Amino acid sequence: MIVSKFFYLVALVCTFLSLDFHRSFGQSTKSIRPLLKVKKTSEKIKVDGVLDDPTWQNTARTKSFWQHFPMDSLKSETSTEVMITYDKQFIYVAFKVIDPKPGPWVTTSLRRDFSGTHNDLVSVVFDPFQDQTNGMLFGINPFGVQREALVSGLSGGSGGSSGFDLSWDNKWFSGAKMHEGYWTAEMAIPFKTLRYQGGSQIWKANFFRIDSKTAEQSSWGMIPRNQSIISVAFSGDIIFEEPLEKPGPNIALIPYVSGSSVTDYIEDGESENKFNFGGDAKIGITPSLNLDLTINPDFSQVEADVQQTNLTRFELFYPERRQFFLENQDIFASFGSSRIRPFFSRRIGIALDPNTGVNVQNPIHYGARLSGRVNEKWRMGVMNMQTAKDASISQPGYNYSVLALQRQVFARSNISIIGINKQATHVFDGDSTLTPGIASNNYNRLAGIDYNLASQDNKWTGKFFYHQSFSTENNKDAFSHGANLIYNSPAVRLEWNHQIVGKNFNPEVGFAPRKDYKRLAPTAQYTFYPNNKIAKHGPGIEAEYIWNETYGKTDHRYTLFYEFRFANNASMNLGVQNEYTYLFRDFDPTRSGGVPLPEGSDHSYSSVGGSFSSDQRKKFYFAAETILGEYYNGDLFSIKGDINYRFQPFGIASLNFSYNKINLPEPHSSGNIILVGPRFDITFSRSVFLTTFFQYNDQIDNVNINARLQYRFKPVSDFYLVYTDNYYSTDFTTKNRAIVAKLTYWFNL
Numbered sequence: 001m002i003v004s005k006f007f008y009l010v011a012l013v014c015t016f017l018s019l020d021f022h023r024s025f026g027q028s029t030k031s032i033r034p035l036l037k038v039k040k041t042s043e044k045i046k047v048d049g050v051l052d053d054p055t056w057q058n059t060a061r062t063k064s065f066w067q068h069f070p071m072d073s074l075k076s077e078t079s080t081e082v083m084i085t086y087d088k089q090f091i092y093v094a095f096k097v098i099d100p101k102p103g104p105w106v107t108t109s110l111r112r113d114f115s116g117t118h119n120d121l122v123s124v125v126f127d128p129f130q131d132q133t134n135g136m137l138f139g140i141n142p143f144g145v146q147r148e149a150l151v152s153g154l155s156g157g158s159g160g161s162s163g164f165d166l167s168w169d170n171k172w173f174s175g176a177k178m179h180e181g182y183w184t185a186e187m188a189i190p191f192k193t194l195r196y197q198g199g200s201q202i203w204k205a206n207f208f209r210i211d212s213k214t215a216e217q218s219s220w221g222m223i224p225r226n227q228s229i230i231s232v233a234f235s236g237d238i239i240f241e242e243p244l245e246k247p248g249p250n251i252a253l254i255p256y257v258s259g260s261s262v263t264d265y266i267e268d269g270e271s272e273n274k275f276n277f278g279g280d281a282k283i284g285i286t287p288s289l290n291l292d293l294t295i296n297p298d299f300s301q302v303e304a305d306v307q308q309t310n311l312t313r314f315e316l317f318y319p320e321r322r323q324f325f326l327e328n329q330d331i332f333a334s335f336g337s338s339r340i341r342p343f344f345s346r347r348i349g350i351a352l353d354p355n356t357g358v359n360v361q362n363p364i365h366y367g368a369r370l371s372g373r374v375n376e377k378w379r380m381g382v383m384n385m386q387t388a389k390d391a392s393i394s395q396p397g398y399n400y401s402v403l404a405l406q407r408q409v410f411a412r413s414n415i416s417i418i419g420i421n422k423q424a425t426h427v428f429d430g431d432s433t434l435t436p437g438i439a440s441n442n443y444n445r446l447a448g449i450d451y452n453l454a455s456q457d458n459k460w461t462g463k464f465f466y467h468q469s470f471s472t473e474n475n476k477d478a479f480s481h482g483a484n485l486i487y488n489s490p491a492v493r494l495e496w497n498h499q500i501v502g503k504n505f506n507p508e509v510g511f512a513p514r515k516d517y518k519r520l521a522p523t524a525q526y527t528f529y530p531n532n533k534i535a536k537h538g539p540g541i542e543a544e545y546i547w548n549e550t551y552g553k554t555d556h557r558y559t560l561f562y563e564f565r566f567a568n569n570a571s572m573n574l575g576v577q578n579e580y581t582y583l584f585r586d587f588d589p590t591r592s593g594g595v596p597l598p599e600g601s602d603h604s605y606s607s608v609g610g611s612f613s614s615d616q617r618k619k620f621y622f623a624a625e626t627i628l629g630e631y632y633n634g635d636l637f638s639i640k641g642d643i644n645y646r647f648q649p650f651g652i653a654s655l656n657f658s659y660n661k662i663n664l665p666e667p668h669s670s671g672n673i674i675l676v677g678p679r680f681d682i683t684f685s686r687s688v689f690l691t692t693f694f695q696y697n698d699q700i701d702n703v704n705i706n707a708r709l710q711y712r713f714k715p716v717s718d719f720y721l722v723y724t725d726n727y728y729s730t731d732f733t734t735k736n737r738a739i740v741a742k743l744t745y746w747f748n749l
Contacts, residue, residue: 033221033234033235033237034064034221034237035236036060036205036236036238037060037238038084038238038241039058039059039085039241040085040087041085041092042087043055045090045092045186047173047175047186047187047188048186049184049185050184050186051083055085055092059084059085059094060083061083062081062082062207062220063079063080063082065078065079065207065218066218066220066222067216067218068217068218068225068229069215069216069229070215070216070225070536070567071225071531072222072223072225072490076209076216078097078098078209078216078218079098080095080097080122080207080209080218081095081096081097082094082124083095084238086191086240088191088245089190090189090190090191091189091191092187093124093189094186095122095140095184095185095209096184097120097142097182097185097209098181099182100211100213100214101213101214102181104648105120105141105143105183105212106118106119106648107119107143107648107649108652109646109648109649109651109652109681109683110143110683110685110686111145111681112146112147113146113147113148113166114141115166116616117217117616118212118615118616118617119141120141120211121139121141121209122141122185122207122208122209123137123139123140123147123207123208123209124137124139125151125205125206125207125232126203126205127203127204127235128195128196128197128203129288130376131376131408132204132235132412132456133152133232133233133408133414133454134232134373134379135150135151135232135235136148136149136168136194136195138172140176140187141176142176142178142183142185143649144174144185144686146174147166148169148170148172149164149165149166150163150164150168150327150328151164151232152165163330163334165326165327165329165330167323167326167327168326169323170193171193171715171748172193173187173189174187174188190247191287192248192250192284194247194287195287195288195372195373196287196288197288197376198244198245199243199244200243200244201239201243201244202239202240203238204232204236204237205220205235205236206221206223206232206234206235206236207219207220208220208230215568215617217229220236222234225529226488227458233412233454233456233457234458247284249749251283251748251749252282252746252748252749253279253280253281253746253747254279254744254745254746255278255279255747256278256298256745257275257276257743258275258298258300258740258742258743259275259740260276260300260738260740261274262274263736263737264735264736266735266736278296278298279295280292280293280295280297285370285372288373288374289372289373289374290371291368291370292327292368292369292370292371293368294366294367294368296363296365297324299322299323299349300720300722300740301708301720302322302323303321303706304693304695304706305321306656306695307700307702308658309640309675309699310699311636311662313587314513315511317513320344320345320346322345322349324367325345325346328369328372328381329345331379331404332345332402332404332418333345334450335404335416335418335450335467336448336482336510337482337484337499339499340467340480340482340501341507341510341511341512342418342446342467342507342509342510343402343420343510347509347510347511348385348509349363349364349385349387351395352393354393354394362387362388362390363387364385364388365386365387365397366386367385367386368382368385369381369382369384370382370383371383377407377408378405378406380405381402381405382404384399384401386398386399386400386425387399387400389425396425396426396442397424397426398422398423398425399421400420400421400422400509401419401420401421402419402420402509403419404417404418404419405417411454411455411456412455412456413451413452413453413454414451415449415450416449416450416452417447417448417450418446419446419447419448420445420446420447420507420510421444421445422443422444423443424442424443443471444508444509445470445471446468446469446470446509447467447468448465448466448467449465449467450464450465451463459488460488461488462486464482464483464484465480465481466479466480467480469505469506471508473504473506474504475504477502477503477504478502478505478506479500479505480499480500480501480505481499482500484496490527491526491527491528493523493527493540494522494523495523495524496522497520497523498518500518500519501514501518502516503515503516503548516548516550517546517547518546518548519544519546520543520544520546521543521544521545522542523540523541523543525539525563526539526540527563534565534567535566535567537562537564537565538563539560539561540560540563541558541559541560541561542558542561543558544557544558550584553580554581554584555579555582556579557577557578557580558577559575559577560576560577561573561574562575566615568615568617569616570613571611571612571613572610572611572612573610573611574609575609576606576609577606577609578604579604579605579606579607580602580603581602581603581632582602583597583599583600583601584599585599586599588668588669589632589662589664590662590670591699592669592671594667594668594669595667595668595669601633603633605632605633606630607628607636608627608629609625609626609627610625610626611623611625611626612624616644619646619647620644620645620646621644621646623641624639624640624641625639625641626638626640631662631664632664633664633665633668634662634664634665634668635662636660636661636663637660638658638659638661639658640657640658640675641657642654642655642656643655643657649683650684651680651681651683652679652681653678653679653681654679654681655678655679656675656677656678657676658674658675658676659672659673659674659675673699674696674697675697675698676694676695677693677694686712687711687712688710688711689709689710690708690709690710691706691710692705692706698729698730701728702726704724704725704726704727705724705725705726706722706724707722707723707724708722714745714746715746717745718744719744720743721741722740722741722742723738723739723740724737724739724740725737725738
């Protein structure tokens, strides 16, 4: 009890100190915040990437870019020119990008929404509400490939939480043209796809460029090198010649039809053929508040999960991949921490089959989400989803409701609250059939509050939260609390973390793989900037200490490490660590069904490790991570990574791999755990894509083949053909097989 009160006292003190951080550091940034006046045009602009329209000859422009990597506080060595104008319907942005040296430009592929700091690209980030925490990014590369994303959270790079959501899709227009010694690009972004307040005249904005030949990253507003280049905390101002009119209605309908054939060879080997249809609607309630509706959503085109080897005692986290849940997900998913998420959308539409112990898909009947900004200070998110009943696995239908509100305080911080309700909408009769009706004894609820701290210059970031779950079971000690406070300067990074999770905390719509523990995890790191081939390097120390009232100390991990980042964007990390684990239940690390390590045993073990990621601008690049040393009462050799070859501009061939050799003394099981995943991502053009993914995982006795052909015949309108096969890894006997065809079309009304 005394320790718990200490945690709460620390959180309270940090919260009050944060007020002083805002006052003391709020205006201390040395970043240069530029300004650009934007004139309105009455001339028609042909968006083809060729800057020969008369408008561009008379438009204000800027060439003032600052280096962000490998150095900062210096003028960019590469030359980039930006022009911006607007009319009633569009905001136009044009770039002239001077090539610093001869040679080809780098692109991952011709697929839209590419990512990675090794690609040549230019981007603009708009922050119309000037809150310096949320923005909309539009980017293009020399090959004319688009990407757009929502930038959310504090975007503090390594020091703060950030969100970069490439799943956000909207219709906009662009073009790019390669020339001898330079390339040019144009963007025409409809105002009705943007989120802003009618009558506004000043937006925050930033432009940035990544150049593959020099590995330089540069931006219009000066961004410290310890911060992320997408951070909107360091934006400049663009001032429109006239106040912006309120945009017209933004309504889109996205229906789909699909057909599938699924064969389950484990059961009867017979094929089940299905025809399905449904769709989504996107309605702009206001320019900054959107209503998304879905009826009978189908996620058959979603790419298969990248499988992982599990050497831990707890559930692994797999990211959300379904489009409906991804857009604007920061409003719902940013609560708590990575270990204690009160809301995790993958819990919706997934059910546990009690006969096999395996998760299976649970159809979703409908869903609605209202999300966005209410005004300059308030953001909101409301979601309701209804899943189907499945009597074959005794699964009732469930209704999921989520409410999230966020209020900006001070310059860049916010206070957020969340409420979640999972409620059974069907009940079982005596004969085990399901009947409609609210099951009053079958619900799970959660309420929580988060305070997200961010100083004006982003040196101080953090989070403080308290969440309480409610169910028909014991609600005593059904809470989670955590605090995270980070000081992040170019030279010094200090971080304080603590969490307390009660023994009855049960967020059924969240992700909390462990409960009934208290955790301390401070970190300290110092960074040198030598101004040569090594962009930065430095030592650090991490500590983690976990305990509870029943067992006392259950875990610790102490790590000493040294990090390097090279001027060519390669990186390396070396470390040594000592771990302690107390087993409060039996555990078989190999999961082979052998004699487990017994409950009540404790283990102290040490290891060394390292990782290296090569220069991704090269056609051939790789990353590898290895661990060697003791493991519980035995030893472990582990290596994992990926090998890639880019056959530009048409795609990448990759090989993901993981090998773990575990040696334990008799009578416990030793073993070699192998995971291999070759992948081929081919773009025949900017409209036709083929992704083929093989995964061999002997830990779960599975071989998976997933091939997806996508034809984008119109903007954001696609035809998919997906083939999936699963085999046993021991004898390659077929488990199941499926083929799906799906057609979607985007109608703007």
